[in-house]
Amino acid sequence: MPASRSGRALAAQPAKAVEPADGTRQHRLAVLLTDMVPGARIIRVSQHQPSQTWPSPYTRAYDERGQPMPLNRTQRVAAARWVIRAFPEANWDEAHDLDLATGTLRPTAGPRAHSDGGR
Template sequence: MPASRSGRALAVQPAKAVDATDGIRQHRLAALLVDMVPGARIIRVSQHQPSQTWPSPYTRAYDERGQPIPLNRTQRVAAARWVIRAFPEANWDETRDLDLTSGTLRPAAEACARSDGGR
């Protein structure tokens, strides 16, 4: 152990529980989703499919103009599961948007407020 100026050994600092690969994983996930859904800019993920009352992973995709991109059932479920697993700390009781250009996840209500001019 290195000694300090006083001649005593320095105390061991606890390791921080920060994963240095978190940002890399988010960008890799975004790249995989872009390959899965060409032309998509935003992936909106929720735990509730609109036609069901029980929880079920569900995804909607939007292009850069905010127009919906049609997805088949496999794409909807797989993309939702990937995003939910990549962001386990998020509160999945509310719908979230994944920006595929930056890899950031934000509440969908926040995105709607910005598009409405902050209302």
């Protein structure tokens, strides 16, 4: 066992591994996003950031009451990329909602899909 600076041996820490057979890929993604955005219930992903005219991965998060949650830029871009890569068959010309409780992705319907100002 390697020694630390104090001279004592370091104890091995058990690794937290995600087993490939545990749940579906989409469910594992939902678990990771729940850890990234605590309190979020729905993640809305689109290719169009409200302040830009060119395509750019963008995410909005909503809590269980449907209220928007603040996300920093890293969270917005990383979450959007993860979801887009996990669901390549989706039509990303329109926004989609990922339900973090079930891992289900569905197209966004209604006026809130493109009209909320983001953040």
